[in-house]
Amino acid sequence: MSKKVLMAFVVAFSSLLLSSCGGQANANKENKDKDKDKEKIVINVETTETMLGDAIATFKSTAVLEADRQATVTTKSSGIILEIKVEEGDLVKEGDVMMVLESDTQQLSLNSAKANYDKSLNNLKRAELMLKKGLTNTEQVDNLRFETKSLKASYDQAAMNLSFTQVKAPFDGMVAKRHVKIGNLIQNATAVFDVVDFDSLQAKISVPEHHWLLMKKGLPVSFDFDAVQNMKIDGHVERIAPTIDSSSGTFQVTVAVDNKDHILRPGLFAKAEIIYDQRKDVVVVDKDAIIREDDMAFVYELDGEDGVKRTTVTLGYEMLDTVELTAGILASQTVVTTGKNNLTPDSTVKVINYN
Template sequence: MSVRMGALALMAAVALSACGDGSARGKDKAEQQARIPVETVRVQTGPIAAAYRGTATLQAEDEATVTAKQSGVIERVLVEEGERVRAGQVLAKLETERLELELARAKATLDQLEQDFRRNELVYARKLIAREVYERAKYELDGARASFELARLALQEAEIKAPFDGVVSLRHVKVGNTIQAGSPAFRITRMDRLEAQIFVPERDIHKLAPGQPATLVVDAWPDKRFQGRILRVNPVVDAATGTVKVTVAMAPDQPELRPGMFGRVEIVYDRRANALLVPKDAVLTEDEQHSVFVVSEGRAHRRSIRVGYSDADHYEVLDGLKAGEELVVTGQTSLRDASEVEVVNALAPAPAVASGADARS
């Protein structure tokens, strides 16, 4: 009997021990499940640039719609869209038969009146005709000269010419078209002088000045940054929009750029070499107040911060953090102050900082 009792006691002890171990494991598992998985980065220092960013459509500094100066029928078109032309080059010609006849008639009239005037001049010198007759002949001669010059000008204007060096960006006419004086015939564009106009809020205009460097990114070449400089800042604020027009002149020898391209302009107005940086994904913003979750001893503590400049990926932290502190960058929307967390990523420094920026201080 005593042997059996001893065996039961031993079995009970083993069972209790097993129950105790199971309870402990369950508790540990529950605690582990209660921890919120997050990813973190460390606060780092690095350069950041403050810039103003705006969108703009590229425009040619020199662009002209070439119009016909005479009415008539288009006889020849000498250029096509995309061709480069020089100042004074003939782009198209009108039919000139009628104009040539008018010039010939004006020349004949002028020759006749010149002969008459020379004869009257000799007779008047001998005082054989009245002064009124002499002066009337002189006036008629002057009128004939003017008519001849007008006829010659009309014949010259039958040629439609380029006003400056450029590219034919649009052709309005075809051979056989009847065109009226003043109607558009071609559009000539200087491709090497392009501008971008952005409209800057009044509160930011003190940050910008002529000569400041600017960059442009266009959809056709999203990985390339084109260079330019502020050409001028309009001195007048638009009362309707509260903005000021800023014109950026693009640098020459950037053949990829075309008038009409839509782009994003960035004008850097300040740089800081050793700013305290945090990823934008780590920052929570409510009512213009910024905060982050700082991980310490397995818990995430919410902390308010004061930010300065920002770029596409980072905020500059002016107050509230120190370099090397660990921040939650993913999963913070599920956190409360002092929540237990489980870091699921291998901790690494924050990504490298890009040089471009759209910061506003």
């Protein structure tokens, strides 16, 4: 074999070998890129935006409604019931006659007392005229004057006893219960009606002592009743007990309830929220965006189109669905809500928000 042929053979073999190595390197690079793509996991997430809103601080508790003005009406006289003028559920005004007792004896006593008083009064007037003419003395006139006053008191007492045969409403309200029937013979101080003023409904709430300085008269209160669906009832703090119960570590707050439509009734169970502070135009976010670890809280902010970054935030007041952020993030930032627990700072995400 000549030298030229040998050289040509060596050159061809080298070219083939280099070509084979280059192809293998390219293949290895493609495989690595494919493996890298396989390791890159995309996590579907939902997001929301931080925004400016109102932060409200509330104390939540439960209470049972009661009427501030609720009375059991009793009789001040004995006798047979002749007439019942109201029934359960009727509205009454202060002074309305609710029931009438027999009054013959009281009427006779009044007539007798009036006759005695009128007679003494006439005698006093004649004696005063005679005194001016010098026909009687001052002592006799004074005696008649004292006698007339005594008989006037007896007359007033008889008139009062007669009025007691009519049982009257003590205040504006509704008849909640009737205890007696027509024809019953009742004695003095017998319970005959229960009357409730539904405009005076209130709730007494026991508040822990560490809220002592937060409670103020006039604070707004919101009520939620199971018996009254989809309706918020308003109220306000009417008064605060001046002392703390040492056995329970609580103090009592009395809340007046708005019941002008007479929808509510004493005995209803309520969930109450006393609003003791409000802050406007602060950064708030959906509670679902918050991740808590021990005493720390953070959110995942959207970073670019498919990246996220973990941001530590400081929490303020917590509302029903949102929470105030006092530091760490501004308004109008996109944060992850659903899928946040699967994220790390180097995660790749795809935003899918469902209506």
